[in-house]
Amino acid sequence: MKFSVLLMLWGIFFSMNATAQPTVPPLVPWFEFHVENFEQSYQFYSKVFGWTCQMTSKTSCNILQSGSSIGEIIEKHPAPNGNAVLLYITVDNVQTTYKLALSLGATTVYAPMKVPGGSGTLAVFKGPNGISVGIYSDKSRSNASSKSIDAILLHPIYDSPYSCAEHWDGQFDRVGDALGTDCLIGKIAEENGRTWFRNYIESGGKNEDWYGWHQNVLSPVDGTVVKVNVNQTVNIPGMIGTGIASFIVLKAKNGTMVLLAHIDSAKVKAGDVVKAGEAIARVGNNGQARSPHIHIGAWRGNTPLQIRFDQTKMKSGQ
Numbered sequence: 001m002k003f004s005v006l007l008m009l010w011g012i013f014f015s016m017n018a019t020a021q022p023t024v025p026p027l028v029p030w031f032e033f034h035v036e037n038f039e040q041s042y043q044f045y046s047k048v049f050g051w052t053c054q055m056t057s058k059t060s061c062n063i064l065q066s067g068s069s070i071g072e073i074i075e076k077h078p079a080p081n082g083n084a085v086l087l088y089i090t091v092d093n094v095q096t097t098y099k100l101a102l103s104l105g106a107t108t109v110y111a112p113m114k115v116p117g118g119s120g121t122l123a124v125f126k127g128p129n130g131i132s133v134g135i136y137s138d139k140s141r142s143n144a145s146s147k148s149i150d151a152i153l154l155h156p157i158y159d160s161p162y163s164c165a166e167h168w169d170g171q172f173d174r175v176g177d178a179l180g181t182d183c184l185i186g187k188i189a190e191e192n193g194r195t196w197f198r199n200y201i202e203s204g205g206k207n208e209d210w211y212g213w214h215q216n217v218l219s220p221v222d223g224t225v226v227k228v229n230v231n232q233t234v235n236i237p238g239m240i241g242t243g244i245a246s247f248i249v250l251k252a253k254n255g256t257m258v259l260l261a262h263i264d265s266a267k268v269k270a271g272d273v274v275k276a277g278e279a280i281a282r283v284g285n286n287g288q289a290r291s292p293h294i295h296i297g298a299w300r301g302n303t304p305l306q307i308r309f310d311q312t313k314m315k316s317g318q
Contacts, residue, residue, distance in 0.1 A: 028087050028088065028089055028090070029070075029088060029090055029136060029168075030070065030071055030087075030088040030136070031070070031085060031086065031088065032071060032072045032074060032085070033045070033071070033072070033073045033074065033083075033085055034074055034076050034085075035075055035076070036075065036076065038058075038059045038060065038073060041073055041075075041083075042061060042073055045063075045073065051064070052064045052163070052197075053073060054163055054165050055200065055204065055291065056290045057204070057237055057239075057291060058200075058203050058205055058237065058238055059074070059238060060073065060074045060075065060238075061073050062165045064163075064165060068166045068168060069165045069166070069168075084131075084132070086132055086134055087133060088134035089133065091137055092137065093137060094121040094122065094123050094135050095121075097123075097135050098111070098125060098135065101133075102125065104128075106125040106126060107125065108123075108125055108126075109124035109126055109132050110122070110124040115136075115138075115171075119138055119170045119172075119173055120136060120138025120170065121137050121138070122135065122136045123135050138170055149179070149305075149306050150303065150305050150306065151306040151307070151308055152256060152300075152305040152306070152307060153309075154220035154221060154276075154298070154307060154308070154310065155218060155219065155220045155276035155309070155310055156309050156313055156314050156315075157183060157217055157220055157260065158185055158212075158217070158294075159216065159218065159315050160185045160211070160215060160315075161185065161187065161197075162184060162185045163183070163186060163197070164181040164182060164184075165181065166179075166180075166307075167179060167180050167181065167182075175257070175299035175303075175304050176249075176259040176261075176297040176299065178299070178304035179298075179306050179307070180259075180295055180296060180298075181295070181297075181307050182293050183294050183295075183296065184199045184210075184212055184291070184292075184293040185210075185211045185212030186198055186212075187211050189201070198211075199291070200237075200291075204238070204291070205237060205238070207234065207235075207237060207285050209237070210285075210292040212283045212292045212293060213283060213285070213292040214264060214282045214283060214284075214292075215282065215283045216279040216281075216282060216283075217260060217279065217280060217281040217282060217283060217294055218276075218277050218278065218279055218280070219274040219276055219277065219278045219279075220250070220260075220296065221250055221252035221256070222252065222253055222274070222275055222276050223250045223251050223253055223273075223274060224251050224271065224273055224274070225248060225249070225250060225269060225270050225271060225274060226249040226250065226257070226270060227247075227249040228247070228248050228249075228266050228268065228269055228270060229244060229245075229246055229247050229248075231243055231245055231286040233286055234264075234284070234285060234286060235285045235286055235287075235289055235290070237285065237290065237291045237292070238290060238291070239290065240288055240289065240290050241285075241287055241288060241289060242287075243286075243288075245263075245286050245287025245288065245289065246264060246266070246284055246286050246287065247262075247287075248266060248268065248280060248281060250274065255300060256299070256300050256305070257299050257300070258296065258298045259296065260280075260281065260294055260295070261287065261295040261297075262283075262284050262285060262286055262287055262289045262292075262293060262294055262295055263281035263282065263284050263294065264281065264283065264285075265281060265284075266280065266281045268280045276313075
């Protein structure tokens, strides 16, 4: 397996940046393992690095660190370059670094483009040694260390144990998406004498395999239902859907807006008054989702809010 690629990539990165002299400190905001055997790789890296990996389909998962997604393990058939690691490295200017790489013998994999659905610019090129490298730049994130983010404390949205993958600051621009988090119900499952926190049974290929499927979704606030949208199309796990998801928008008593997306079987309508902890829908899999889960986003005015869940309101066993 080509995991010696890490050392070679860093060699390319530092030699390139010595010429380009970027003003942004080098870092790796995202990385991807492209593998031909997902289960084997998932088990190996979870044990080696102690990673928590939140399943997004039966052949992919988001690697979590401190509750945030930092990378992904993805099964590809066939993997274009065999088993490999693709790093996205922060640079001062994607266009400048991309042109420099081409002048030094690199070839284009993806020309500079806007990050789909988010902010910033990315590109991917293949070096003369055949290794692909991703580069990324986002001016809005360069001052993130000095930026203050307001947070909101919400009632848990499930009665069952769950984990969430948060969207980083700047990943999405729209309120409701920005600073949102995707939450999946899970259970401790035993397999061959070992126990794991899992989101689904068997292959996860059916919605019914997922522990969260059609579980109650609880209102995170005391407030009023502003809008309910219904998307009748149900996605197949592992295949991202299209269109606007089914969702509920709530307005809390203090004016904060909260979005719950990918719901199913809404139990409320616009104008209804709800209490925090009240069941208002069930977990669905629709819109741009790969698996049964709930996306939750909150904002005040045009300012997105970082979400925290009130642990004192979680049921025993969560």
